[in-house]
Amino acid sequence: MSLLKVTLPLVTDPVLIFFIVLVIILLAPILLNRLKVPHIIGMIVAGVAIGPYGIGLLNRDASFEIFGQVGILYLMFLAGIEIDMYHLKKNLKKGLGFGLYTFMVPMVVGTVTSVYLLGFNWLTSVLLASMYASHTLIAYPVVSRFGLSKSPAVIITIAGTIVTVLGALIVLAGVVGIYSDGAFSMGEILKLLLRLVIYCLVIVYAFPRLTRWFFKKYNDNITQFIYVLAMVFLASYSARMIGLESVLGAFYAGLVLNRYIPNASALMNRIEFVGNAIFIPYFLIGVGMLINVNIVVSSWETVYVAAVMSVVATACKWIAAWLTQLTYKMRSMDRSMMFGLSNAQAAATLAAVMIGYNIGIFNESVLNGTIVMILVTCAVSSIITERAASRIKLAILKDESRDGDERVAVRS
Helix, strand or coil: CCCCCCCCCCCCCHHHHHHHHHHHHHHHHHHHHHCCCCHHHHHHHHHHHHCCCCCCCCCCCHHHHHHHHHHHHHHHHHHHHHCCHHHHHHHHHHHHHHHHHHHHHHHHHHHHHHHHCCCCCHHHHHHHHHHHHCCCCCCHHHHHHCCCCCCHHHHHHHHHHHHHHHHHHHHHHHHHHHHHHCCCCHHHHHHHHHHHHHHHHHHHHHHHHHHHHHHHHCCCHHHHHHHHHHHHHHHHHHHHHCCCCHHHHHHHHHHHHHHHCCCCCHHHHHHHHHHHHHHHHHHHHHHHHCCCHHHHHHCHHHHHHHHHHHHHHHHHHHHHHHHHHHHHCCCHHHHHHHHHHHHCCCHHHHHHHHHHHHHCCCCHHHHHHHHHHHHHHHHHHHHHHHHHHHHHHHHHHHHHHHHHHHHHHHHC
């Protein structure tokens, strides 16, 4: 029996669908700000409510598939294009350290807990642990809104994201190879790494030259905006064609195009506006529409699996952030920022669980548990990130105020 007894006629008119989505995007921040709840949670919950497993107002049709995919790529592209290259080089070592922590801790703890708490075999447990290891920067718009894209904790987390997503991708390739062929193929892993190196070299050689030529020939902001989007999706599709995650391609395109799009430019304003206003909210609503509350609560096994997955994924990301804080002697607010940003599971996790489910490694309980884990981790991520961002911003303002007072005292 459905938990949500109220059902409404299914809306199929494209204009009305877009209107409903715009109303959600408009009202979620307004209503939830009064409750001090991050609007990211509101978007996901709204997706649950209006989706096929809620009141049935909207189906997760092609528009949500397309806009949702665009939204997650936009998130990673913005993370790459807004990052300060000077601060990235300065914090790269810490970022790599965090990447290793946030990959290895979930791999070890996740594998052991899956074997002894969930009763899975070692191969299934390793793949499940790789899902805990990867993460998606769902809460990055919160960081951007607070103007903290240059914060060391944010830059460290972004650098660590690339490390852990690459690691999870390699584990996925290895596990699928073992399951399909019955043996681990080092050759396939080496081929994947070789394709990655060639891909990076081609992008870093071709994109800057093409961008310089295009921007000199065409200085219209709209034309340049369309060009940038085309490059992002070309990089994303190319990455997927060679067996990588498309989000890696979007992020790498952002890094390569970084110096050609100043932060204070009209082009950057357009890029941020379109992503934050349309594409990213569409993605969040689409994630909510995947969640079937009725199936989750219909089986104690599913509830147990979902609870274990959510707790382990969250705990591992906190431990990784804590270890990074201890290693590099960082502040507690920086640990909270790293934990908050890295806790959300979405894009790579969904891809891995669907592959594992389709080839028979995962059962339906893991599939449904993953959807719950996505909801829980996204909620925790947005709440923790917003609190950490407010603390870091307040600390920055206090430091600036103190510096200003000291300068006045020196002059007087």
